[in-house]
Amino acid sequence: MVCAPFTYHRPSSLRQAIALLQRLGEEAKVLAGGQSLIPVMKMRLAQPQHLIDLGGIQGLSYIREARGAVRIGALTTHAEVEASDLLKRRLPVLAETASLIGDMQVRNRGTIGGSVAHADPAADYPATLLALDARFKVVGPEGTRTVPASQFFPGPFTAALKPGEVVTEVQVPLPPQGSGASYQKFANKASRFAVVGVCAFISLNARGTIRSARLGVTGAADHPFRATAAEEALQGARPEERVFQRASRLVTQGVECVADVHGSAEYRAWLCQVLARRALETALARARGG
Amino acid sequence: MVISKLVGARIKRKEDPRLITGGGTYTDDVRLPGMLYMAVLRSPHAHARIKRIDLGKALSHPGVVAALTGEEVKQVCDPIPALGPIEGMKLALRPPLAVGKVTHVGEGVVALVAESRYQARDALDLVEVEYEPLPANVDPERAMRRGAPVIHEHLKTNLAYSIKQSVGDVEGAFQRAAGTVKARLVEQRLIPLAMECRAVVAHYEPGPGTLTIWNTTQNPHVLRGFLASMLHLPENRIRVIAPDVGGGFGSKIDTYPEEALAALFSIRLGRPVKWAEERMENFQATIHGRGQLQEIEVAYDQDGGITALRVRIWADLGAYCQTFTHAIPTLTLTMLNGPYKIPNLAWELYGVYTNKTPTDAYRGAGRPEATYLLERALDLVAHRLGRDPTEVRRRNFIPKDAFPYKTAVGTVYDSGDYEGALDKVLRLANYTALRREQQERLQRGDRKLLGIGLSTFVEICGFAPNMPDNATVRVEPTGSVTVFTGTSPHGQGEETAFAQIVAEELGVPMEDITVVHGDTLTTPQGYGTLGSRTLPVGGTAVYQAAKTVKEKAVQLAAHLLKVTPDKVSYEGGRFFVEDIPDRKVSWKEVAEKAYSPPPELPADFEPGLLATVYFKPSNFTFPFGAHIAVVEVDRETGDVQVVNYFAVDDCGHRINPLLVEGQLHGGIAQGIAQDLYEEVVYDQNGQLLTNSLMNYAVPNPAMLPSYTLEASVTPTPVNPLGAKGVGELGTIGATPAVVNAVADALKPLGVDPAQVQMACTPERVWRLIQQAQRRRR
Numbered sequence A: 001m002v003c004a005p006f007t008y009h010r011p012s013s014l015r016q017a018i019a020l021l022q023r024l025g026e027e028a029k030v031l032a033g034g035q036s037l038i039p040v041m042k043m044r045l046a047q048p049q050h051l052i053d054l055g056g057i058q059g060l061s062y063i064r065e066a067r068g069a070v071r072i073g074a075l076t077t078h079a080e081v082e083a084s085d086l087l088k089r090r091l092p093v094l095a096e097t098a099s100l101i102g103d104m105q106v107r108n109r110g111t112i113g114g115s116v117a118h119a120d121p122a123a124d125y126p127a128t129l130l131a132l133d134a135r136f137k138v139v140g141p142e143g144t145r146t147v148p149a150s151q152f153f154p155g156p157f158t159a160a161l162k163p164g165e166v167v168t169e170v171q172v173p174l175p176p177q178g179s180g181a182s183y184q185k186f187a188n189k190a191s192r193f194a195v196v197g198v199c200a201f202i203s204l205n206a207r208g209t210i211r212s213a214r215l216g217v218t219g220a221a222d223h224p225f226r227a228t229a230a231e232e233a234l235q236g237a238r239p240e241e242r243v244f245q246r247a248s249r250l251v252t253q254g255v256e257c258v259a260d261v262h263g264s265a266e267y268r269a270w271l272c273q274v275l276a277r278r279a280l281e282t283a284l285a286r287a288r289g290g
Numbered sequence B: 001m002v003i004s005k006l007v008g009a010r011i012k013r014k015e016d017p018r019l020i021t022g023g024g025t026y027t028d029d030v031r032l033p034g035m036l037y038m039a040v041l042r043s044p045h046a047h048a049r050i051k052r053i054d055l056g057k058a059l060s061h062p063g064v065v066a067a068l069t070g071e072e073v074k075q076v077c078d079p080i081p082a083l084g085p086i087e088g089m090k091l092a093l094r095p096p097l098a099v100g101k102v103t104h105v106g107e108g109v110v111a112l113v114a115e116s117r118y119q120a121r122d123a124l125d126l127v128e129v130e131y132e133p134l135p136a137n138v139d140p141e142r143a144m145r146r147g148a149p150v151i152h153e154h155l156k157t158n159l160a161y162s163i164k165q166s167v168g169d170v171e172g173a174f175q176r177a178a179g180t181v182k183a184r185l186v187e188q189r190l191i192p193l194a195m196e197c198r199a200v201v202a203h204y205e206p207g208p209g210t211l212t213i214w215n216t217t218q219n220p221h222v223l224r225g226f227l228a229s230m231l232h233l234p235e236n237r238i239r240v241i242a243p244d245v246g247g248g249f250g251s252k253i254d255t256y257p258e259e260a261l262a263a264l265f266s267i268r269l270g271r272p273v274k275w276a277e278e279r280m281e282n283f284q285a286t287i288h289g290r291g292q293l294q295e296i297e298v299a300y301d302q303d304g305g306i307t308a309l310r311v312r313i314w315a316d317l318g319a320y321c322q323t324f325t326h327a328i329p330t331l332t333l334t335m336l337n338g339p340y341k342i343p344n345l346a347w348e349l350y351g352v353y354t355n356k357t358p359t360d361a362y363r364g365a366g367r368p369e370a371t372y373l374l375e376r377a378l379d380l381v382a383h384r385l386g387r388d389p390t391e392v393r394r395r396n397f398i399p400k401d402a403f404p405y406k407t408a409v410g411t412v413y414d415s416g417d418y419e420g421a422l423d424k425v426l427r428l429a430n431y432t433a434l435r436r437e438q439q440e441r442l443q444r445g446d447r448k449l450l451g452i453g454l455s456t457f458v459e460i461c462g463f464a465p466n467m468p469d470n471a472t473v474r475v476e477p478t479g480s481v482t483v484f485t486g487t488s489p490h491g492q493g494e495e496t497a498f499a500q501i502v503a504e505e506l507g508v509p510m511e512d513i514t515v516v517h518g519d520t521l522t523t524p525q526g527y528g529t530l531g532s533r534t535l536p537v538g539g540t541a542v543y544q545a546a547k548t549v550k551e552k553a554v555q556l557a558a559h560l561l562k563v564t565p566d567k568v569s570y571e572g573g574r575f576f577v578e579d580i581p582d583r584k585v586s587w588k589e590v591a592e593k594a595y596s597p598p599p600e601l602p603a604d605f606e607p608g609l610l611a612t613v614y615f616k617p618s619n620f621t622f623p624f625g626a627h628i629a630v631v632e633v634d635r636e637t638g639d640v641q642v643v644n645y646f647a648v649d650d651c652g653h654r655i656n657p658l659l660v661e662g663q664l665h666g667g668i669a670q671g672i673a674q675d676l677y678e679e680v681v682y683d684q685n686g687q688l689l690t691n692s693l694m695n696y697a698v699p700n701p702a703m704l705p706s707y708t709l710e711a712s713v714t715p716t717p718v719n720p721l722g723a724k725g726v727g728e729l730g731t732i733g734a735t736p737a738v739v740n741a742v743a744d745a746l747k748p749l750g751v752d753p754a755q756v757q758m759a760c761t762p763e764r765v766w767r768l769i770q771q772a773q774r775r776r777r
């Protein structure tokens, strides 16, 4: 498998990278871990004439806590997220999600920024970042802006990025006391991408009812989404089996599920329901400190 | 041959340090000065007429040296031969490049060579081909019906051959039967997926007029013969070398277009030419395995005795007959009796061309298809009668005192003890405890159902009485030993097994023995490594050659010691006169004297210490066994996990149990892969949907269980090693066990076991559960 010819650039600063992107326009692509881009180039589904490697830019790989959020640099690898003590303490579901991505080689090279920018409709991070209400810091020719996860994945393989923009940081707000989350993935047996993945986040109030709940879903549709109808059914409710079951049935409301060799639309819709219920049950147990 | 210190020992593979530290030399590692790189443009259509090919832009791309189309190749090269066509069959041989029309996705249309691999690949994008798409045949059953688009127009039909036969009184047995069951079973296509894709280097030297081919082949001599006839070159000007070969599983038995194309370019240009297959090419351009649709009907008596079996098989041959494409499905017929006494059988086999990649031998090759349909049938009968599957098997086994045994279909089995293997595996698995746990889970209403599946089976291997093989054992003047074999191992470990046999026989240390294989210049004509034949046929030749050499060495020693040969003993590398250990001569001295005979030797003593022996077995061998798979089925998602696997396998004497177990592990894994994961999917237009490792599921270790293995040992009488061959045994045994286990798990939910199909993917299993629940409501 041989890529079409391209020119390789390795800028040493973000500013240079963005300038290159601006100058080379459509013909250029940013390279992070290469775990999505290189395969499609080898299959010649993408033939960019220029690759701008972000790997030479210092300071884009970190995991730290500041101002009520955990901040993860775009070049942080899946393996680093998986192994992070900070995340295991503060946002274990994120480390859990990373641990379920592909295989070890993919996790050693693939980056969180690359994953969200690539916006593969079956990628894992989007489900969890949607459920955790994350924001993405994006830097481009016109400066810096922050985009909420709920607006970042408008379509298949499409992130809400403008020409010349680069994701630099993922920001995940720290959940309040009495919260729990769980990511349930049903992997396809070939690539290990999600046939369906559901992340449930539950926050309980003092009386033990659901203060807020969010469900992020990947794999089921042509882009990752928040299951808002299900979330509404959970809001303010008592966390019990009947409620979870009803909410789970609402996950695919208004959603057109996709079909491929790994599963029909009907099966995916069913998996959404099963995995949402399992994710809610585990999230609840964690919210209760179990 | 006796089992002793070396033979029967768990010796680690001699070849592994080389292979696992990157010290191997594979075909793609071969680099020659001035080498060109070949790339092949492949058809994106399953079935289309080629209207126009324009090479202009491609030829003017930097670095491109030459290109060939099918029409040009046809002038100088014949199609690839097929071995032993079935009488009266309609043979569609594969031309190296498509002529006039393309018949499957991935068929080669244009080949070109360039100075670098990259230039060659880039130039492919510049070749212009205009196609007129035609409707495609994807389903063999439909492809043989009237009105289906005919693939090879000169043959006028897609039906390559049909075989119809019966033995005994099948009709009568069905009429008298206590009951009958029917099922329609799918043997889905599989990708053989050797770790190393195919590759070839062709080097024609105009001076001497010799063609050297390095190739990822399982049988270099056969390739040499095929190339000689295709290219009209004398066989003795062609040398085929199979360097280290990274697996084949049958897919590298075939001669492929690229071998001939690289040779043609090299002959034309006088430069070496290399081609290395890409993984996605491998999915389309290397043969597929299996591909059968089976209809079975079983008649049984009230005790579960099978009185008759009717079988109808549609074999999906793909677009051409390659080396054994047509022959593989007939092996299913050869083994239709399995380990059972079934007296009345009727069978129909239709070999049908389709617009898909040709099928051919894939680990088990025709025999997993037979064990699968039989073992599913036995379980269906047990289910109908409400008996345990073990009972029905016991009722039908060929008894162990009946060997040699000629089955109703006419195959003569060498030796066996089928019930013994079953007893052993039941103990190994603690079968009654498993059944108890299964009930407990049901009572508790666990989310995960337990399923227990059985497979008792016999297979045919050690190919074959009409495929003798040979070995040369040559003692060098210093006493070290070189072994040459006509077999061509490609990962199995025969460098170790053969060295063990020779070390045992000649009393020479393992490290002083080198096994040479895979080079037609140095090894005598052989049939390569396939059909689990390397040890029973090739290994026997090695053993007999070593014995011959030993006899000569004893004779020579006797002369040197001035006694008659019967007085000479040999131990610890020394020949000595019986009872007088001091009168001795060492192995090394004997070896040296063999090549520089001292004057005291008789005048008629022929110098040298070597022997070449051909071994022609009197029959095939018939390894057998009993397997138990334990699965968990998630009743919500339909997901299946094999949680435990128990197997008792009998391949006769085990020269190296470690190698045997390695073969069994891999073999069982490939069976489980077909049961649960792997499946080639074409759409209605003949597009290959599972075209890469991103969508074709090959199990990784986490998707497989640990295996609990035990041996039973029933030597074969057909060779002096008593070894039956083991390369395919695991796959042949495993294929039915897991599916039977899945069906077993689903029974309490009301799923009809006959409806369970491979691959038992989560969605397929989930649908069965959903249907059963709907029926119950």
Ligand SMILES: Cc1cc2nc3c(=O)[nH]c(=O)nc-3n(C[C@H](O)[C@H](O)[C@H](O)COP(=O)(O)OP(=O)(O)OC[C@H]3O[C@@H](n4cnc5c(N)ncnc54)[C@H](O)[C@@H]3O)c2cc1C
Pocket: A029, A030, A031, A032, A033, A034, A035, A036, A037, A038, A039, A054, A074, A100, A101, A102, A103, A106, A109, A110, A111, A112, A113, A114, A115, A116, A117, A118, A120, A122, A123, A124, A125, A161, A165, A166, A167, A168, A191, A192, A193, A194
């Ligand atoms: C065998 C295999 C299995 C996999 N399994 C899974 C799985 O189970 N789950 C899963 O979620 N993923 C899976 N992946 C994909 C993997 O997670 C990729 O790492 C990830 O999708 C892309 O990250 P990357 O750093 O490798 O990006 P790259 O491949 O380098 O880039 C991907 C795309 O994003 C763009 N890009 C990269 N970084 C940025 C940035 N900072 N700003 C803007 N644009 C950017 C690139 O231009 C490119 O278009 C798998 C990949 C492979 C090869």
